[in-house]
Amino acid sequence: MELIEYNASVKQWADALFRFAYKCTGNPEDARDVVQGSFEVLWQKRGDVPAEKAKAFLFQVAYRQAVDNYRKQSRVTYKEQPESEEVHKPGHSDLKRVLDRALNRLDDQQKALVLLKDYEGYSYEEIGQITGLSVTQVKVYLHRARKTLKEYLVSVEHVI
Numbered sequence: 001m002e003l004i005e006y007n008a009s010v011k012q013w014a015d016a017l018f019r020f021a022y023k024c025t026g027n028p029e030d031a032r033d034v035v036q037g038s039f040e041v042l043w044q045k046r047g048d049v050p051a052e053k054a055k056a057f058l059f060q061v062a063y064r065q066a067v068d069n070y071r072k073q074s075r076v077t078y079k080e081q082p083e084s085e086e087v088h089k090p091g092h093s094d095l096k097r098v099l100d101r102a103l104n105r106l107d108d109q110q111k112a113l114v115l116l117k118d119y120e121g122y123s124y125e126e127i128g129q130i131t132g133l134s135v136t137q138v139k140v141y142l143h144r145a146r147k148t149l150k151e152y153l154v155s156v157e158h159v160i
Helices: 003-025 028-044 051-075 094-104 108-119 124-131 135-154
Strands: none
Touching (some): 003 028, 003 051, 003 108, 028 051, 051 108, 051 124, 094 108, 094 135, 108 124, 124 135
């Protein structure tokens, strides 16, 4: 991969990668770190990654960094609770909050699978390459995640 192809990858995939990282981490600063780290790894491996594989490589790195980030944060304990970002902002729809809460009920792997398939539009094979799962595992885990989301979203207490 040459410099021109790398720059084209940055322009083409930065926004989608940020959306994915933000949904995985739930924090814009952490998502920016994941995106920056992903592009840094792509730059370091540019000789080994063909330009046509840059998208899958970036999402694979972002997925792994988001999981690592989650593991690091789960080991950190706070003396005081950090301020909640759940402040109702103007224009922030109730539907979006309900969907975010539903996604947050999933474990990291299920959440990443739903985001990759339903938000980013990856095929089962591509998701398998990104996550290191077989296509069958992707389908099973995605089915379970969607079932959990459905149960949460159709329950009476969550109806908008």
